[in-house]
Amino acid sequence: MASNRPRLEQLEMRGSFIPRHIGPDPRQIQAMLAELGLSQLEDLVEKVIPANILNHEPLKLTETISERAVIKYLRNMRERNKVLVSMIGMGYYDTIMPAVIKRNVLENPGWYTAYTPYQAEVSQGRLEALLNFQQMIIDLTGMELANASLLDEATAAAEAMTMSRRLAKSSSNTVLIDQDCHPQTIAVVKTRAASLGYRVLEINPYAGLEQYDFFGLILQYPGSQGEIRDLTATVASAHRKQALVTVAADLLSLVLLKPPAAFDADIAIGSAQRFGVPMGYGGPHAAFFATREAFVRAMPGRLIGVSKDSHGQAALRMALQTREQHIRRDKATSNICTSQVLLAVIAGFYAVYHGADGLRMIAGRVHRYARILAAGISHYGHEVLGHCYFDTLLVRMPNRARRVAARAEEAGINLRIIDADHIGISLDETTTRNDIRALWQVFSSPGHEMPDINALDKIVTECIPDALLRDDAILQHPVFSRYHSETEMMRYMRKLARRDIALDRAMIPLGSCTMKLNAATEMQAISFYEFNAMHPFVPLHQAQGYQQLFAELEDMLCDLTGFDAFSLQPNAGSQGEYTGLLVIRKFHQVNGQDQRDICLIPASAHGTNPASAALAGLKVVVVACDEQGNISVDDLRAKALQHQDTLAALMITYPSTHGVYEQAFRQICDIVHQHGGQVYMDGANFNALVGLCRPGRIGADVAHLNLHKTFCIPHGGGGPGVGPIGVGAHLAPFLPDHPLVEGVNPAKGQYGTVGTVSAAPWGSASILTISWAYIAMMGATGLRRATLAAIMNANYIARRLAPHYPILYTDANGWVAHECIIDCHAFKKSANVTVEDIAKRLIDYGFHAPTVSFPVADTLMIEPTESESKTEIDRFCEAMISIRREIQEIEEGLAAIDNNVLHHAPHTHRLLLEEWRLPYSKQKAFFPDSDQHDDKYWPPVGRIDNVHGDRHLMCGCPADWTESL
Structure with a gap:
């Protein structure tokens, strides 16, 4: 008589993470297989997967690691990060996320497991939170309209540039950018401009614009090195040239400063990171984008609007171009199909919790501390440049900048080295009086006693002239004055969360979107201080834990995909598409084939594919699909032959957008290669290949992966996302690099890279711990089993x-x-x-x-x-x-x-x-x-x-x- 006791291996499996992640238990699996006429999961391989794409090489991934062991490993990894007081600035600042927001939003699956609000009726909670964010941005920038966030400040600037080109009456192809913009912003704008054929000039815009012919001007306010300037004359001069003006503004400074709209700016962009979102070694963070109402249909990203429901009640939904992007394909205004919802929600709640008075107190304290610090540095005989600043000081230290920065590092503080003679110091919400004293000690010289900080506090005055102080009220809507107690805030966030359907309530069966479990163990590390408190531009020796994370995750992804190298910089799937195509273009250019600019795209492709191709400077040619939804091999062969001298790439989603494993994938790749093109595989459906197939070994030259789908980073209500790209060895030298951090692309060669595609060197670094944990806990066996279970x-x-x-x-x-x-x-x-x-x-x-x-x-x-x-x-x-x-x-x-x-x-x-x-x-x-x-x-x-x-x-x-x- 057979025993009903479970076998030893079943008991061991129950103790691992695999059955925690895979929904059906062994009995349910057997019942479902019986319905399909199968006896075991592995039978699906022969039935469903084309034999010629199967991977028969064993994966190098370690055996399954328990949940407890993963947390211990990540703790050890985080201890290799050395977190100092950050005064680097450059768009990244330490901040305090209110505990009530951390517990009830960041760590609440009701918020982080929700999907993009395409079904608005079941998304009213996060839509209201996003509307709060938009209202906050409208109030602080003074603009008429704001979207629900973009990926980061640098890419928002690039989006502003392309929007300016579409709208400006100037016929020029030149964009001017303030040389005092953040360096990473300048780098990303240059990358985007190069693929579109625009010319970028870095200038001092306050020295006059009369000698330039340009369609757009991008200003930083305050400047990257701290100076606050009156933009009135510069904006007016640009408008006389029929150009549009974008102001990249610091959000906290706008609590005190005259807003961009008061200078007649056309677009205002920036980062909402310092509104309660940790630096996280670069991300994820919510950028903002605001503009004139007249420009609404040209604005990139998602826009939340108020409508009414069938009862005549106010109701929210995504408006206008939000739905148009996927329809317009290569004619879309942007390839962005996502945003940073979870981070925008946190930033919006930060403003709701503090209100106008609380934000004024925070901003005023930051500025006052900057004035106190400057007075002390001047006391020691050092020259503080600039007469008008908010939180950032520029200190002149002839031939001593690096030495002083090293002394500061020894004292536990990171400063910005601008050049051999100048140091930047940026203060933030977390700066303490002890930090100021420690920094004074760094700048001290013999014979000078340390200033009395309390005495200075009584006598310093703000250095912002009245003409640059804002004189209008902000955040006057009741939502920003009602929820300042933790009790009220907690109940407000719960009220919004219960209006939504997230994975904590029910299955979300969205095709192409992969709403799988985001396990609590995977999420723990994002709250670790040593991961979330790091500035992205710290010296690499302070970020060895992160460097270990990147190296191990890239090795894991290379193992699973068969590619030779990965770039983690793209911070969304759309960014991955764009970056992959740039790499292909660079490859052709280096090989003397610059004329190759045709991108073949199946008619069934997701709308971001043709939009990304257009953004990369490629011309889209559509390939027909047959009645079964597969790519027509005959049509592909004919168009590859027709464009064989100019063919750059084919973009193909596999398994197909129609949810089928196309039998002809290898043949399709061969046709493209025979005619001089490269194969870009959209990895949106890679969750149907993990452990079964390595795209890099069956014909794909480059692919992006959606870590927020296949590898369990939560969708967050419509962001964050991560879209790294894997490439073959021949493309590795061209992967993105970064102007501020060495070693981002170790394979970088003599021909250079595609440039910088995101603001941070490794994109949304802090949430990469989630994918690392998932892969480690599943191991090779669990990942293959998950694919077959799906x-x-x-x-x-x-x-x-x-x-x-x-x-x-x-x-x-x-x-x-x-x-x-x-x-x-x-x-x-x-x-x-x-x-x-x-x-x-x-x-x-x-x-x-x-x-x-x-x-x-x-x-x-x-x-x-x-x-x-x-x-x-x-x-x-x-x-x-x-x-x-x-x-x-x-x-x-x-x-x-x-x-x-x-x-x-x-x-x-x-x-x-x-x-x-x-x-x-x-x-x-x-x-x-x-x-x-x-x-x-x-x-x-x-x-x-x-x-x-x-x-x-x-x-x-x-x-x-x-x-x-």
């Missing part, structure tokens, strides 16, 4: 839904990859039901909808991931089957074709307050699933009117906000 879950859903909905794309044997697409277009004719009706009805069942109408109109793309159990997957399938029965009721005349449960979905609690006039029961409306009674998700708003919101655009907090929601 494929199993997707095929199980396809098998269960096939009798009720057509499955649009499968391989020749009826199998899908890690996601499936169901076709809903026929319901419009049979029952007057759209795919949007189905998506909104799913809310009544407590689910976030799958991806709607991508990559094919009138479809739902469903991706369960490996993290969802059979129980949750069955609950989702039952909801979909129940909705199909509701459609059938309309088709059979049992429900009205224009007054039914789908058309009125989602059903909010407001209906309970009204006389019930609908032709179906409350039970059917509110509780279509009997299991919902104990934990019902009540949508906060009814179906949102997008057209109304776009026609009556409002992107700040409405005056009666507290009453309207």
Whole structure:
């Protein structure tokens, strides 16, 4: 008689992280495999994966590491980072994240596991938090409009440059940039300009602009070296040249200073990092972008707007170009399809918590301490340059700058070495009187007693003239004055979180988006002080823990992908696409093939692919797909031949955007290589390849990976993301470098690199600990098992839904990859039901909808991931089957074709307050699933009117906000 006791290996598996991450337990796996006619997970390899892409070489990854061991390892790693008091500045400042925000947002899965608010009805909480952020930026910059964040300050400047070129009436191709801009900003702008054929001139704009012909001017305010200048005359001079002016502003300084709009600036950009977001060795941080309302349709990024729902109540959603980017493809205004939502939310909450008075106190204290520090340094006989500054001092130290900086480092303080004669010192919210005293000791000289800091505090005055002080009120909306106690703040954040559907509530079955588990153990290290308190430009010997993290993560990714080198600098998938194409262009240029500028892109590709190609200076040629959704090999071969002298690259997503493993991948790569091109693989779906296939060994020359998808960095409600690129050895020398940190690209050769693509040397460094932990805990065995479990879950859903909905794309044997697409277009004719009706009805069942109408109109793309159990997957399938029965009721005349449960979905609690006039029961409306009674998700708003919101655009907090929601 067989024993019911679990085998030893099963017990060992239960003690590891693998079954914590993979949703279905062994019994559920067997039941799902039986439904698919299989006996074990490995059977999927033969059934689903093309044999010619399989990897047969063992991975070098270590065996699975336990959760406890991973935390211990990361603690040891963090101890190799030496965190000093940072006074480097240059756009990065230490700050204090209020504990109530850290506990209830940063460390709360209700916030960090949410997805981009494409289904606005189940995203009202984070949309309100983002609207607060936009209102904060509008108030502080004085501009009419602000978006919901961009990736970092430097890339925001690059976006401002391209927007200026589109809007400026000047015919010039030259952009001027203030030589006192942050160096990393100048570097990123130059990289972006080079690919677009623009010329960048670094100048002193305050010496006059008459001799220049230009379309855009970028100013830093205050300057990188601290000086605050009156921008009025410079902006007016630029406008006379028919150019647009961008002001890169420090957000905290704007609490005190005259805002960019008061100088008639056209665009204001900057970083919100110092509003409670740790430096994190460079990121992630939320950039801001504000402009004139007249420029709204040219503005990059996401914009949150106020509309109304079916009950006439105020409701929020993403507006205008947010939805246009994916449609406009290579004609898009930007390739950005994400933002830094989690970080923007934190920065917005920081302003809500402190309010106008609290921010004035913080900013005033920073400036006063800067004045005290300057007085003490002058006391020792050193020259403090500049007469007007906020938080940054420029000290002249002839031939002594490096020596003084070394003394400061010995005292536990990092300063900025500008050159052999000058030192920069930037103060921030965390600066203490002891820090000032320690720095005075560094600058001290024999015969001078240390100044009395208390005495100086009484006599110093601000050095900002009245003409440059702001005279208008800021943050006057009630949201910035109501939640200053921790009790109120805690309840406000909870109120917003409960309006959303995140992974802590239910499965989010978004195809192409990979909403897998973001395990708590993976997230722990982002709160470690030694990881999150480091400035990105500290000397490398202080960041050995980070250097170890980068080296080990790059080795892991090279092992999994088969590439020879990785760059971690791109801080979003779109940035990875752009960077990969720049590397290809550089390769062709170095090889004397600069004419190669054609990029072949399948018709099924995600909209960012052609947008990235255009941004990289490539011309897009579309390749047709066949009826099965695969790339047409015949059309590819014909177009590769047609453009063989100018072919630069093919962009291909694998598995395909349609959720199928194309059989011809190797053949496709061969065709491109035979005609002189390189193969760029969009790694958005790499989670369906991990442990099974190495793209670098089957024909891909470069690929980006979405670490926020495949490798468990949380989506954060629409950001952060990380998009590193892997390349073959022939492309490694061209990977990005950085002007301020050596060794970012160790393979850099005589021909140089593509330049700098993100503000920080290693992009969003602090969250790379998440992916490292995931890979370490899963090991080679766990990663392969996760991939197969994801494929199993997707095929199980396809098998269960096939009798009720057509499955649009499968391989020749009826199998899908890690996601499936169901076709809903026929319901419009049979029952007057759209795919949007189905998506909104799913809310009544407590689910976030799958991806709607991508990559094919009138479809739902469903991706369960490996993290969802059979129980949750069955609950989702039952909801979909129940909705199909509701459609059938309309088709059979049992429900009205224009007054039914789908058309009125989602059903909010407001209906309970009204006389019930609908032709179906409350039970059917509110509780279509009997299991919902104990934990019902009540949508906060009814179906949102997008057209109304776009026609009556409002992107700040409405005056009666507290009453309207």
